[in-house]
Amino acid sequence: MRKDKVSSAVIRRLPRYYRHLNDLYLAGVERISSNALGRSMGLTASQIRQDLSCFGEFGQQGYGYNVENLRGEISDILGMKRGHTAVLLGAGNLGRALLENFHFERSGVTLTGAFDVAPPLVGQEFAGVSIHHVDQLEDYLSRHPAMIGVLTVPHSAANRLAGRLVACGVKGIWNFTNIELDISAPGVVVENVHFADSLLALSYMISEAP
Amino acid sequence: MRKDKVSSAVIRRLPRYYRHLNDLYLAGVERISSNALGRSMGLTASQIRQDLSCFGEFGQQGYGYNVENLRGEISDILGMKRGHTAVLLGAGNLGRALLENFHFERSGVTLTGAFDVAPPLVGQEFAGVSIHHVDQLEDYLSRHPAMIGVLTVPHSAANRLAGRLVACGVKGIWNFTNIELDISAPGVVVENVHFADSLLALSYMISEAP
Secondary structure, rough: OOOOOOOHHHHHHHHHHHHHHHHHHHHHOOOOHHHHHHHOOOHHHHHHHHHOOOOOOOOOOOOOEEEEHHHHHHHHHHHOOOOOOEEEEEEEEEEEEEEHHHHHHHEEEEEEEEEEEEEEEEOOEEOOEEEHHHHHHHHHHHHOOOOEEOOOOOHHHHHHHHHHHHOOOOOOOOOOOOOOOOOOOOOEEEEEEEOOHHHHHHHHHHHHHH | OOOOOOOOHHHHHHHHHHHHHHHHHHHOOOOOOOHHHHHHOEEEOHHHHHHOOOOOOOEEEOOOEEEEHHHHHHHHHHOOOOOOEEEEEEOOOOHHHHHHOOOOHHOEEEEEEEEEEOOOOOOEOOOOOOEEHHHHHHHHHHHOOOEEEEEOOOOHHHHHHHHHHHOOOOEEEEEOOOOOOOOOOOOEEEHHHHHHHHHHHHHHHHOOOO
């Protein structure tokens, strides 16, 4: 019983629900009330019930939520068990930070390969992922299709490479380039990580803080 | 004529307004209608008028917005001209990516110093910023007060270091550690960059795309 259109605010909260429930699960907590879950997340119990009602019926009056079950349901909703694969374009500082320190698999994503143009990088391996020359992109993706392309390249290359990824069947771009991509292909989604927007929001909040 | 309480959705859009207006300004555009600005941002004209009305009266009927003026106004609202200073804690891959590739000054922030515990890093300089030992943090901040602390450290050190920053007068934490910080000091704000939440939101959107 999923609603047709889930608001983007709810979508933004889903990963937080997953993270909190996963922490509770790893801490051995078996069940939790919507009140307690709300307190730990800075939300009201009714907000939580309303958010989750977008996806079905969870929890029981007087019992609360079974942590392991709800964690599993949210993991399903988020598509974590779909076996999404990804490639990363741009093995500079940020790309290598993601390769070496970010746990893609904890989000249900397998990073199969990375690409760059710099001769000293091509052929190297970071955290078990090989760096190929970007000229090999189409050939590689024809043999190892990927759903997700991680863009950690300079601005100037972003749109061109995004277009090549989409032409190869990539359905989601995780965009770290701080520009808005110009993608018109139907069924392709872009998730932006705009560092500058985030820092500016912090600057605003500091100026407004009591 | 600023409203008392601006919604977080509007706050999130302000940096995007700034970015779009800055691009227009750099491209030599002098004025723009709310319709045209909306189209380029994927918002309606009335949404834009409503957002900006939170902060005052901008634009003129039949003329639209003066790009340079509106960019300046939004820059003021965002606190970009307040001369915020920042320190960065954790000069691993991600910290170095920010030091070397992210333009703090374009957000009106001056990064004065960085800190780590690793002997090979301490004493080095990246993009003109020196890495100090984290034992020097309190001494450094007493001489060079900072408003913002950038946290690019391992999970295990995050809360402890955030506490030390706040004790030294830092008012905003830019948190890349993927955990929610436990900060109760009044007037201190936290802006999270949760990579995993972002990737999970992308995974969800891919699963839901038509």
